[in-house]
Amino acid sequence: MTGDIPPLMSGTCGCHLNNHMYIFGGCNDNGQTNEIYRVKLTDRQYAWTKIVHRFGSVPSPRDKLSCWVYKGRIIYFGGYGHKLLAEIDSRNRSFIEDDSSEGFVWGWNNEVHIFDPTQSSWAQPQTRGCTPAPRAAQACATLGNRGYICGGRVKETRKNDIHCLDLDTWTWSEIVPVSNVPVGRSWHSLTATSDSTLFLFGGLSMDCKPMSDGWLFDVDTKTWKEVAHQFKNKPRLWHTACQGRDSDVVVFGGSCDYILLVDTGHCNDALVFQMAPYPLFRICEDYIAKNASNCDVLRKQVPLLPPKLCTAVKRRMSFYRPSKKKHSHVL
Structure with missing residues (x-):
């Protein structure tokens, strides 16, 4: 990759918009940052650009934040970072202090910031309603015009609540489930699987245990349902997840242990969760793909298919x- 290559960072927030990948924030050797970069993914040049904002105020440095993409804009929420002591208002509940030093204060926030790539501008909307508590390492997903957040950490607490923000009116609502709920966690993922369902996977529990449980949340009925799957022996935290083909959820990377105590479990396999029955074409395609390498007749017939x-x-x-590496693809 070329261009303004970002520094080595952890806890940055990435998203995809208009053929570009954007990353904002994160933590490097000098602490949290508030820089934003983008790279175009379709021209095969893969040249990074560090974006210099033209309008508005840049959010304070932070990491372990999350975002939604809506109407061509990126909407960031929360995170852990530092502010100048003079920027802290004791009457403002949008920031919970953790530590302070030399005029700076570190802590968690529940701020909402909007970045508009077409204008290179920042804005901070005035939200209302039942605002979620400040937090970091939460999970976010978008359904229609609503942005959802689930869980996250503040101080020594890992939450299991779920909130949504109307991205047109900037109104917060807390959703109170009517069924059993997953345990509190951080560093998990939340992925939209349909117009009304969200899939939660993994994370770090209240007792710092890496988890491998999967849950489906129905936003219409406000119910959680635990999902049976074949990856119970593959706990993940600080991983990424996205929707794949036919409502699949693809989980990649992350760690399988508590990285702040033991840092030996980085993962590079892909876990694919089937969330709905596959169409007949997908079933046939998978069957051919799985068996072609072991069947000479089938392998010789593949090139005869329509292009x-x-x-x-x-x-x-x-x-x-089969992969020659230690971790192979798991599907």
Whole structure:
């Protein structure tokens, strides 16, 4: 990669918008940052650009924040970072202090900031309603015009609450589930799987235990349901997740242990969770891809498929080839 390559960081917040990947915030050797970078993913140049804002006030440095993408803008929420002591208002409940030193105060926030890439501008909307408590390492997802957050950490507490923000009116609402709820956690993921459901996976529990449980939340009925899956022996925290084909959820990377105490469990395999019945075409495609390497007749027939179908099958076959690395793809 070329251009304004970002420094090595952890806890940064990334998202995809208009063929670009944007990253904001994070922590490097000098502490938390409030810089924003982007890279175009479709021109095969992969040149980074450090964005210099033109309007508005940049959020204070922070990491372990989250974001929603809506109407061409990136909306950031929360995180852990530092502010000048003069910026702290004891009457403002948007910041909970953790530590202070040399005129700076570190802590958690529940601020909402909007970045508009077309204007390179920052704005901070006036929100109302039942604002969630300041936190970091929470999980976010978008459904329609609503941004959802779940869990996160503040001080020694890891939460299991769920809130949503109307991204048109900037009104917060707390959702009170009517069923059993997952335990409090941080460093987990939340992924939209349909117009009304969110999938929660993994994270770090209140007793600092890496988890591998999966839960489906229905925003209409306000119910949680634990999901049975084959990855119970693969706990993950600080991983990434996104929606894949046919409502699949793809989880990648992260750690399988508590990285602040033991830092040996970084992961590079992909876990794919099936959230809905597959269409017949997907079932056939998967069958061919899984068996072509072990069946000479099937492998010889793949090139005879129509070009578009042949390309799709070969791409799928690449996921099922055995990996020589320690961690292979898991599907």
